[in-house]
Amino acid sequence: MANILVLASTLLTVALVLVNFYYSYQAKKMLETKIEETKNEVMMASRPLLVAKAVVHEKATTYEHDTSSAPIGTKTSDDRPTTSHFSHFELFNAGNSPALGLEISLVNDGKAVLQTESLGFLRNNEQALSFVPIRLDIQKTYHLVCEYDSIRSRERKIWYQTWLPFTTVESATKGAINVKVGEMDFKEVPASMHSIASTKPK
DSSP states (O other), rough: OHHHHHHHHHHHHHHHHHHHHHHHHHHHHHHHHHHHHHHHEEEEEEOOEEEEEOOOOOOOOSEEEEOOOSBSHHHHBSBBBOOOOOOOOEEESSSSEEEEEEEEEEEEEOOEEEEEEEOOOOTTOOOOEEEEESBBOOEEEEEEEEEEEOOOHHTTTTEEEEEEEEEEOOSSSTTTTEEEOOEEEEEEGGGGOOOTSSSSSO
């Protein structure tokens, strides 16, 4: 009888130890998960975020680029820029830190770079930048790609990307272009793979 009580007591002790170990393990896992979530929240809260939009019913000559290189298809017969449904793109930093090493590219549906511009940085809440495509063909799909990093992302060796797909369509106005914009996509890529803008424009 005494042996049975000792065995029962031993088994109970072992069970309590195992239960305590299980709950300690679960608590540790929850703490690690919470710490990781907090780190991610801090990184997201402090990262830059480039947002692009198509501007309509504006003259290309009213913007900083002030050029007659408004998208071909938006010009009158005497080659003067004219008001059209689509004028250019505007890009602004909606994040909470500067976007560094900013590269803006226009690529076709085959991901070939057609046009690119490089800028040093864009502060958050700074005035939007203008990007005027040199040439757009009707009924074609393109992507406006913004690549950039930040001080924190350099520690993680990643780059951020913003992809804005759009399709060009003929406007009801003769010689004008309109665009159908798709859903913006935000990506993170390894620093060694952010090679879109480094591809030679065609």
